[in-house]
Amino acid sequence: MPDSAEPAPLHGIGVSPGVAGGPVLRVAGVPALPAPAPVTDPAAEAGRAVAALREVVAELHRRAGRSGEKTLVDVLRAQAMMAEDPLLLEAVREKVLAGSDGPHAIDAAFATHRAAFEAAGGYLAERVADLDDLRDRAVAVCLGRPMPGVPSPGHRYVLTAWDLAPADTVDLDPEQVVALVTESGGPTSHTAILARALGLPAVVACPGARDLADGTTVLVDGATGLVRVDVDPVEVTAAETADREHRTAVAAISGPGRTSDGRPVALLANIGSARDLAAADGAEGVGLFRTELLFLDRSREPELAEQAEAYREVFAALAGRRVVIRTLDAGADKPLPFLHQADEPNPALGVRGLRLVRQRPELLRTQLAAIARAAEQTGAEVWVMAPMVATRAEAAEFADAVHAAGLPKAGVMVEVPAAALRAGQLLEVVDFLSIGTNDLSQYTFAADRQSGLLAELLDPWQPALLRLIAEVGTAGRAAGKPVGVCGEAAADPLLAPVLVGLGMTSLSMSGRALGPVRAALAARSSADCARLARLALDADDAQRARKAVA
Ligand code: PEP
Ligand code: MG
Numbered sequence: 001m002p003d004s005a006e007p008a009p010l011h012g013i014g015v016s017p018g019v020a021g022g023p024v025l026r027v028a029g030v031p032a033l034p035a036p037a038p039v040t041d042p043a044a045e046a047g048r049a050v051a052a053l054r055e056v057v058a059e060l061h062r063r064a065g066r067s068g069e070k071t072l073v074d075v076l077r078a079q080a081m082m083a084e085d086p087l088l089l090e091a092v093r094e095k096v097l098a099g100s101d102g103p104h105a106i107d108a109a110f111a112t113h114r115a116a117f118e119a120a121g122g123y124l125a126e127r128v129a130d131l132d133d134l135r136d137r138a139v140a141v142c143l144g145r146p147m148p149g150v151p152s153p154g155h156r157y158v159l160t161a162w163d164l165a166p167a168d169t170v171d172l173d174p175e176q177v178v179a180l181v182t183e184s185g186g187p188t189s190h191t192a193i194l195a196r197a198l199g200l201p202a203v204v205a206c207p208g209a210r211d212l213a214d215g216t217t218v219l220v221d222g223a224t225g226l227v228r229v230d231v232d233p234v235e236v237t238a239a240e241t242a243d244r245e246h247r248t249a250v251a252a253i254s255g256p257g258r259t260s261d262g263r264p265v266a267l268l269a270n271i272g273s274a275r276d277l278a279a280a281d282g283a284e285g286v287g288l289f290r291t292e293l294l295f296l297d298r299s300r301e302p303e304l305a306e307q308a309e310a311y312r313e314v315f316a317a318l319a320g321r322r323v324v325i326r327t328l329d330a331g332a333d334k335p336l337p338f339l340h341q342a343d344e345p346n347p348a349l350g351v352r353g354l355r356l357v358r359q360r361p362e363l364l365r366t367q368l369a370a371i372a373r374a375a376e377q378t379g380a381e382v383w384v385m386a387p388m389v390a391t392r393a394e395a396a397e398f399a400d401a402v403h404a405a406g407l408p409k410a411g412v413m414v415e416v417p418a419a420a421l422r423a424g425q426l427l428e429v430v431d432f433l434s435i436g437t438n439d440l441s442q443y444t445f446a447a448d449r450q451s452g453l454l455a456e457l458l459d460p461w462q463p464a465l466l467r468l469i470a471e472v473g474t475a476g477r478a479a480g481k482p483v484g485v486c487g488e489a490a491a492d493p494l495l496a497p498v499l500v501g502l503g504m505t506s507l508s509m510s511g512r513a514l515g516p517v518r519a520a521l522a523a524r525s526s527a528d529c530a531r532l533a534r535l536a537l538d539a540d541d542a543q544r545a546r547k548a549v550a
Contacts, residue, residue, distance in 0.1 A: 017512065020236075053088070087113075180194075201220050224492050277318075298336070358397070368401060388439070395412045420435070432481055470537060486507075
């Protein structure tokens with residue numbers, strides 16, 4: 001783990017698990033055009049420019065030859081055909097003979113071609129990005145520079161980029177590239193899909209990734225999204241070995257979540273719809289069903305019958321297992337057009353989550369009726385919870401509404417510090433609590449959860465956040481009621497034993513994270529968990545908490 005001399009790590013979204021490190025190399029950039037140069041031998045200059053284009057064509061064919069993926073091969077061959085267009089080659093020649101140097105002739109010929117594609121519209125207009133890529137490659141060759149794209153230095157390295165385009169990825173040799181870190185992208189971006197397919201650890205949406213100088217040694221954790229900077233190469237090797245051993249151990253463990261002394265910790269999945277259930281195979285149930293996905297981008301509220309059908313699909317797949325369904329969490333970063341909410345100066349501090357449906361009770365009534373109907377038709381054990389609850393009165397009102405709809409189990413999320421501080425009082429009126437650490441971090445540190453610049457404050461290892469989780473754990477134990485975590489913090493295998501030590505009885509996470517968390521718990525006793533929780537709580541900051549526990 002990082003020592004205090006190490007620069008602050010970068011934080012992004014881990015999209016492909018595993019630990020690997022090495023020197024950073026960036027995707028080679030697009031060369032800037034230098035000032036126009038005088039041309040002494042136009043015929044030779046025209047030959048040089050055309051040869052650059054032919055080299056680009058040859059390179060595209062080489063890349064197509066290396067790829068086994070048919071779609072990609074088709075894309076590359078189509079791009080090669082565009083670069084071989086006789087009209088384009090002729091335009092380049094003409095521009096040189098009219099006085100341009102090679103790189104400027106290529107640039108100008110492509111500009112004309114590009115304008116024609118754009119004017120044609122449709123399919124051709126969509127190909128202008130391919131033309132730009134061809135132009136950049138040909139200009140680079142003509143200037144005697146490496147073509148923009150993925151480097152091939154002949155040794156292992158960590159590839160950094162703004163994002164990776166499909167055309168880049170065919171150059172990506174998994175023998176050389178050991179991990180990917182991109183400044184942009186998301187869990188479903190091309191980078192993420194590619195990384196998972198190749199089994200490479202990857203972190204996306206990682207601010208600062210592109211500023212890392214070539215050659216800086218980093219250690220990438222594709223599960224937690226942490227990228228440590230200036231790491232000792234000996235430590236990199238040790239971390240990679242530990243990761244390999246850990247993966248082998250993880251693969252050997254299955255079954256319900258337990259500590260080594262047999263204390264059960266329900267391992268549940270976070271889903272947005274029935275589609276996510278496939279990845280949640282191996283979960284003991286669902287710990288967070290985010291229902292708002294059904295409501296987003298709608299011009300009208302979905303009818304009761306449509307809602308019931310969407311919920312039934314999930315409940316039916318989980319017959320006999322627990323499904324914690326969360327009522328509508330709209331507002332702030334999830335606005336619903338059909339609600340026509342008034343503008344608010346601080347939407348994250350405004351009418352969102354339960355606050356919204358308290359103002360529009362008919363929304364909650366319809367949703368609860370749909371949940372009750374779906375529950376009746378299936379054998380799932382349905383628990384219902386509300387987001388953004390701050391007080392006991394709100395929790396009591398929600399529990400009454402849930403019971404009135406004929407649903408037996410009502411709980412609330414702990415996302416506001418006030419709710420954590422009064423967890424005992426909340427548990428007097430609800431059956432369970434589930435901590436949303438994403439929002440609880442945001443509101444504890446007054447740090448917008450979408451801000452990459454504030455990632456350090458949003459680190460779930462922050463002792464202040466852990467203290468609030470401990471409050472909830474203590475209240476849960478005293479009341480003898482289930483308390484869990486369903487925010488991203490639950491997916492960190494190093495943090496999982498700490499959360500159990502703080503009193504959590506369930507952890508809910510994306511399906512991919514279940515195996516490593518299950519293995520982490522199986523390797524620790526209840527007493528270990530309590531000791532690790534103490535260490536983390538007593539640390540001065542998040543980095544030290546992580547280091548103490550590791
Ligand atoms: C959370 O805030 O931690 C949570 C689980 O809810 P969401 O991420 O959907 O806001
Ligand atoms: Mg939340």
